Amino acid sequence: MSRGTPRGERGRVVARSGGRRIPVVILAGFLGSGKTTLLNHLLHRSGGSRIGAVVNDFGAIEIDAMAVAGALGDSTVSLGNGCLCCAVDGSELDVYLERLARPSVGIDVIVIEASGLAEPQELVRMVLASEHPDIVYGGLVEVVDAAEFDATRARHPEIDRHLGLADLVVVNKVDRVTDAPRVLTLVRSLVDRAAVVPATHGRVDPEFLFDCRPSRERVGQLSFDDLHHHENDHTGHLHAAYDSLSFVSGRPLDPRRLMRFLDSRPEGLYRIKGYVDFGPYDVRNRYAVHAVGRFLRFCPEPWPAGEERLTQLVLIGAGIDAGALREELEACGSDDAPHADEHGMWGVLRYVRDPAA
Numbered sequence: 482m483s484r485g486t487p488r489g490e491r492g493r494v495v496a497r498s499g500g501r502r503i504p505v506v507i508l509a510g511f512l513g514s515g516k517t518t519l520l521n522h523l524l525h526r527s528g529g530s531r532i533g534a535v536v537n538d539f540g541a542i543e544i545d546a547m548a549v550a551g552a553l554g555d556s557t558v559s560l561g562n563g564c565l566c567c568a569v570d571g572s573e574l575d576v577y578l579e580r581l582a583r584p585s586v587g588i589d590v591i592v593i594e595a596s597g598l599a600e601p602q603e604l605v606r607m608v609l610a611s612e613h614p615d616i617v618y619g620g621l622v623e624v625v626d627a628a629e630f631d632a633t634r635a636r637h638p639e640i641d642r643h644l645g646l647a648d649l650v651v652v653n654k655v656d657r658v659t660d661a662p663r664v665l666t667l668v669r670s671l672v673d674r675a676a677v678v679p680a681t682h683g684r685v686d687p688e689f690l691f692d693c694r695p696s697r698e699r700v701g702q703l704s705f706d707d708l709h710h711h712e713n714d715h716t717g718h719l720h721a722a723y724d725s726l727s728f729v730s731g732r733p734l735d736p737r738r739l740m741r742f743l744d745s746r747p748e749g750l751y752r753i754k755g756y757v758d759f760g761p762y763d764v765r766n767r768y769a770v771h772a773v774g775r776f777l778r779f780c781p782e783p784w785p786a787g788e789e790r791l792t793q794l795v796l797i798g799a800g801i802d803a804g805a806l807r808e809e810l811e812a813c814g815s816d817d818a819p820h821a822d823e824h825g826m827w828g829v830l831r832y833v834r835d836p837a838a
């Protein structure tokens with residue numbers, strides 16, 4: 482999946498006692514591409530979700546939104562030296578993450594805004610190396626300036642490598658170009674299955690980066706209704722450009738078939754989330770699935786007592802053929818074999834950081 486990150490290392494079991502692990506999303510991009518603008522947009526548009534941010538410079542962050550997103554002081558860590566890459570090692574990052582991940586802070590997602598000159602691969606490595614038990618790497622978002630893209634590539638050829646590592650690429654400032662389709666096609670040719678979304682002023686759907694809390698809070702886990710209802714809910718106008726499909730099936734899925742489906746998922750399918758029932762392959766757990774672009778993570782969690790065993794997925798994308806995707810998912814249903822072959826889950830478990838946890 483990634484040249485820089487071992488495939489199997491990209492997900493961890495999302496289970497701390499009594500709650501989920503907090504995803505850590507890395508927001509990278511060259512100087513002035515619009516990272517801070519995008520972060521501010523997230524802070525304003527994340528509904529009930531609380532965002533903790535690791536930023537380089539307080540100055541440009543809209544403190545009001547930050548205060549809404551989380552208690553200021555606890556939820557924000559400014560790096561004095563201005564570059565996270567200069568943090569001595571992963572343990573230093575752990576100090577910041579530890580502060581943000583304290584249960585009392587109530588953070589749902591941590592966004593690390595890299596300095597414009599940071600090496601994203603290094604940041605990804607640092608998050609993956611973190612020993613913190615309550616966090617999980619949540620993917621790399623690369624912001625590019627559509628208007629400066631050719632010039633940036635000429636000055637910084639390494640941008641091609643950065644794009645190759647990204648899980649989601651936001652092609653920002655499309656308002657400043659007349660040839661957005663050309664830039665988008667070029668960017669798509671440089672990514673490795675990342676979702677590529679055009680944006681103005683960083684206005685992307687926060688759901689592409691993390692699971693937002695529904696606006697109406699619930700006690701306990703999100704239900705499927707919450708997941709799907711939310712798609713059409715408070716971020717409505719952003720969804721106008723996207724198609725979504727919900728898939729519900731009482732027939733367990735075959736893990737090998739599902740992995741084949743996921744490995745060949747179409748470019749425009751930006752987001753997949755929900756739960757999968759693998760039937761006899763794991764009778765105790767359902768598998769929460771979370772995919773953004775090419776980023777994929779499975780998190781096994783015990784079936785709640787009395788819960789009907791269903792696979793429930795929401796797929797969101799642009800220009801996707803919902804009917805064809807539904808048929809493909811239906812074809813992932815397992816044959817009625819009473820026993821699972823013992824290696825069947827290997828493909829799935831590569832996307833679970835620590836299957837034993």
Ligand SMILES: Nc1nc2c(ncn2[C@@H]2O[C@H](COP(=O)(O)OP(=O)(O)OP(=O)(O)O)[C@@H](O)[C@H]2O)c(=O)[nH]1
Pocket residue numbers: 510511512513514515516517518519541596597653654655656657680681682683
């Ligand atoms: N026209 C236009 N301007 C934008 C857009 N997005 C951001 N900007 C402007 O671009 C400038 C840089 O945006 P920032 O969000 O500060 O970029 P950054 O990547 O955080 O910058 P560094 O922290 O310096 O790397 C600001 O003046 C923004 O207002 C956009 O979509 N269109």
